[in-house]
Amino acid sequence: MRYWWVNQNQTYAHEVGGNYLWSPKVNANGNRNPFYEFMREVAPGDVVFSFCDTRIRAIGIARSHAYEAPKPLEFQNAGAYWNKVGWRVDVGFVELMVQPRPADHMELIGKVLPEKYAPLQFNGKGLQGVYLTEVTEAFANVLLGLMDQAARNLVRASFQQDAAGLRADAVGLVEWEAHQIAEVQNNKSIPETDRLAVILARRGQGKFKENVLKREHRCRITLVDRIEHLRASHCKPWRDASNSERLDGENGLLLTPSMDHLFDRGFISFKDNGDVLVSPVAHKPSLGKMGLATDTKINVGSFTSMQKKYLEFHRNFVFLESRNRN
CATH class of the missing domain: 3.10.590.10 (ph1033 like domains)
Known part of the structure; x- marks a missing residue:
């Protein structure tokens, strides 16, 4: 406390x-x-x-x-x-x-x-x-x-x-995303198929997942490689992104649902060199049960230059770690 x-x-x-x-x-x-x-x-x-x-x-x-x-x-x-x-x-x-x-x-x-x-x-x-x-x-x-x-x-x-x-539950977050989904659904200037692709991208599916699969082939952390068990997770969150960024494969990583949750809510992030960052407020025992070891350094491999750009946004504006302590 x-x-x-x-x-x-x-x-x-x-x-x-x-x-x-x-x-x-x-x-x-x-x-x-x-x-x-x-x-x-x-x-x-x-x-x-x-x-x-x-x-x-x-x-x-x-x-x-x-x-x-x-x-x-x-x-x-x-x-x-x-x-x-x-x-x-x-x-x-x-x-x-x-x-x-x-x-x-x-x-x-x-x-x-x-x-x-x-x-x-x-x-x-x-x-x-x-x-x-x-x-x-x-x-x-x-x-x-x-x-x-x-x-x-x-x-x-x-x-x-x-x-x-x-x-x-993050009540304000749920309300915000519901508002954004409604905005996309009601935007008649976007073709219907594109509207559906943008909405499906929030769940890490559809066209966005196809684009991510061109670059990623398994969960960066758990190494699960069965596509049906993976989500395409946004580095710059769907809620913060433009429609083009929401579908950009460079803005995505393949993660299992548990890792996707941790990443989306800012409990974990990644350095540009691939090292996993764990938030100081994350509940370490729960992370272990979800498949993320917190007692050892984890490196998930390299990122492209555009992935690094999106990950910088995640570290700066999503990851739950105050810069006051650095």
């Missing part, structure tokens, strides 16, 4: 009411933001303290890992920002009866305030520009000591429950 602090002045009602966190992937200028990067490290069972209007107003337990999702509909005045894709984490929030004001307790909090990526100033005021940041167990214990028993019971229960019981 890890502990996180989220500043939600402008988005508190939406996020706490909707039981999620959402952030862009990068700043408006395209640069990485460490407080958005931290979204990639949240795991089911983690504790989230919600800070709003100078007080800790809610506490939550993460129900999912981060996943790609558009900016929530309720964040804007009209229309959905389907093209503004960020990170979403599903969280079960509970609003507190006792809502401590950190500024009133800085003699305690100041002693455990992190030196790097701190959520507060030493006077107890929030830091503009900080969205999500990790706090230590010592910091969390001080905060919990200022809260009511119900809040402490919630955290204690999260220790006792199996994290699998806290997981939720």
Whole structure:
């Protein structure tokens, strides 16, 4: 279990009411933001303290890992920002009866305030520009000591429950892809056969799989070579790609369904030299049961220059590893 602090002045009602966190992937200028990067490290069972209007107003337990999702509909005045894709984490929030004001307790909090990526100033005021940041167990214990028993019971229960019981399906991801499929289906400017090919490509089948088979012949990880047991998996995900990229064989690898799931959700990726990357938030025992050994270095062979280009997108915008730690 890890502990996180989220500043939600402008988005508190939406996020706490909707039981999620959402952030862009990068700043408006395209640069990485460490407080958005931290979204990639949240795991089911983690504790989230919600800070709003100078007080800790809610506490939550993460129900999912981060996943790609558009900016929530309720964040804007009209229309959905389907093209503004960020990170979403599903969280079960509970609003507190006792809502401590950190500024009133800085003699305690100041002693455990992190030196790097701190959520507060030493006077107890929030830091503009900080969205999500990790706090230590010592910091969390001080905060919990200022809260009511119900809040402490919630955290204690999260220790006792199996994290699998806290997981939720990536609701925002499912909604986004359903929207995209509907867009393709309703786009009469695309010939019907092409529309079908693009939609089938989401499932790693059809024309896209045929194109991938021209370059790939077996699962890169498990070495399964029976075509009926393999999916064509997008390096730049179908949800992020243009229609031409969705059918581009260079944008695909053959993977078994289990490996396809891990790759699509960012639990694994690949270096340009073929080394397998495993996300620090991935559940290692489960990966082993799915056929991926995590106790040894795995190299899956070389990639073409175009495959490397698509894999770079995957590492930068899908793989669940914060660049803050590198």
